[in-house]
Amino acid sequence: AQTVTQSQPEMSVQEAETVTLSCTYDTSESDYYLFWYKQPPSRQMILVIRQEAYKQQNATENRFSVNFQKAAKSFSLKISDSQLGDAAMYFCAYRSAKTSYDKVIFGPGTSLSVIP
Amino acid sequence: KAGVTQTPRYLIKTRGQQVTLSCSPISGHRSVSWYQQTPGQGLQFLFEYFSETQRNKGNFPGRFSGRQFSNSRSEMNVSTLELGDSALYLCASSLLFSDNEQFFGPGTRLTVL
Numbered sequence: 001a002q003t004v005t006q007s008q009p010e011m012s013v014q015e016a017e018t019v020t021l022s023c024t025y026d027t028s029e030s031d032y033y034l035f036w037y038k039q040p041p042s043r044q045m046i047l048v049i050r051q052e053a054y055k056q057q058n059a060t061e062n063r064f065s066v067n068f069q070k071a072a073k074s075f076s077l078k079i080s081d082s083q084l085g086d087a088a089m090y091f092c093a094y095r096s097a098k099t100s101y102d103k104v105i106f107g108p109g110t111s112l113s114v115i116p
Numbered sequence: 117k118a119g120v121t122q123t124p125r126y127l128i129k130t131r132g133q134q135v136t137l138s139c140s141p142i143s144g145h146r147s148v149s150w151y152q153q154t155p156g157q158g159l160q161f162l163f164e165y166f167s168e169t170q171r172n173k174g175n176f177p178g179r180f181s182g183r184q185f186s187n188s189r190s191e192m193n194v195s196t197l198e199l200g201d202s203a204l205y206l207c208a209s210s211l212l213f214s215d216n217e218q219f220f221g222p223g224t225r226l227t228v229l
Contacts, residue, residue, distance in 0.1 A: 037220075042222070043204060043222060043223050044220065044222050044223075045206060045208075045220035046220070047217060047218070047219075050217065091159065103149075103161045103164060103172045103174070104149070104151075104161065104208075104218065105161070106151075106158060106159035106160075107158075108158045109158065109159075
């Protein structure tokens with residue numbers, strides 16, 4: 001069974017600085033998707049960034065980028081120029097690429113605080 | 117385009133009762149997944165529906181059930197509520213089973229007394 005681990009329950013970053021959130025996963029599959037979701041205090045889950053395992057290029061979305069290391073099964077999220085609005089729970093998630101399998105497996109989350 | 121909506125947003129029930137939660141996906145989306153979120157267990161997959169058929173089910177007892185209607189709206193039902201069922205229940209929709217992006221609703225906060 002696939003598992004997702006986030007070893008940092010809490011992290012903090014100074015406003016305008018850069019922070020990296022860690023995620024590792026375990027799977028025997030070769031084709032899958034990885035995601036980072038953000039859940040602010042409002043509880044609305046928002047997709048931050050996604051990565052297809054077959055793509056070697058790391059995904060980037062504005063201030064958010066990932067470091068995808070397929071062999072090491074590592075998928076870290078880098079937030080540059082941190083803003084107060086980035087404060088939230090961040091969940092790393094895995095989903096098989098099998099077309100009839102929509103189950104998403106979430107990690108335990110990392111609570112990010114942004115210090116003004 | 118309207119996002120995923122869930123009703124009700126908050127619910128208080130007592131042990132032994134049953135509850136039905138509703139989810140309306142984004143227009144045109146045919147896949148709906150349900151998740152339970154608790155402080156202790158985190159986010160756990162409940163089940164997923166596509167075109168009125170349950171395609172996947174997580175490791176939850178039979179008290180948890182769901183269905184999807186022809187308009188893709190989905191409901192989940194929990195019977196014989198237990199204190200441990202208190203949680204935030206999230207619904208997510210995606211366009212097709214092969215789509216890889218899910219859009220989440222705001223959730224229903226269920227409290228069981």
